[in-house]
Amino acid sequence: MLILTRRPGESLHLGDHIKITILGVQGKQIKIGLEVPDAMQVYREEVYLRVLEQNRQALCATDSDVLAAANLWPKKTNE
Numbered sequence: 001m002l003i004l005t006r007r008p009g010e011s012l013h014l015g016d017h018i019k020i021t022i023l024g025v026q027g028k029q030i031k032i033g034l035e036v037p038d039a040m041q042v043y044r045e046e047v048y049l050r051v052l053e054q055n056r057q058a059l060c061a062t063d064s065d066v067l068a069a070a071n072l073w074p075k076k077t078n079e
Contacts (some may be wrong), residue, residue: 004012011021027060036042043051 006022008022008024011017013019020023021033023031023033
């Protein structure tokens, strides 16, 4: 892990498209600003880990799971 020291108002650049700015420090909390490309997703770690777990569970779905989910949608009628 790379460890850097920055003061409020100072920034880091990751490549050409990502900028991280320290906005403030208050007690044990640090407020950061992120400038990232619009298409890039940014998650807090606890959310990211939950997404990974849900994706793992989705990969374990069986054909019967998919059929059961499909049966939850109402049938279309031709009118």
